[in-house]
Amino acid sequence: MGSHRDIQLSETIAHLAGDFFARESNRQSLVTVTRAEVSNDLKTVTVYFSVLPEKYEEDALNFAKRKRTDFREYLKEHSALRYLPTIDFALDMGEKNRQKIEELTRK
Numbered sequence: 001m002g003s004h005r006d007i008q009l010s011e012t013i014a015h016l017a018g019d020f021f022a023r024e025s026n027r028q029s030l031v032t033v034t035r036a037e038v039s040n041d042l043k044t045v046t047v048y049f050s051v052l053p054e055k056y057e058e059d060a061l062n063f064a065k066r067k068r069t070d071f072r073e074y075l076k077e078h079s080a081l082r083y084l085p086t087i088d089f090a091l092d093m094g095e096k097n098r099q100k101i102e103e104l105t106r107k
Contacts, residue, residue: 002038010036010045012079013087017047020074024067029056031064034092038085045085048092057091064089 002010014036021031030052037046051060064071068087075084 046088
């Protein structure tokens, strides 16, 4: 478990990433930010998200990676962070696996 500061930073970035996707996405798919993980040195952050319908996952991931610089600018404008971390985006496979397990247990 991280410190209170790490948790607060990750929650802030996850919330802002959700807002960013809501503003910038093409509305073909629903992108939901599930969490953000901050490195121990606070220099890098990985934002995890899920996509519905699943057929748009690769498109959404490519979009997110293309928009990393824009998201850093969005963070600069909408947060009080002194140092902006390097941002990366990834699909949340843990959430996807949880949904598959839940689906299998219903059968």
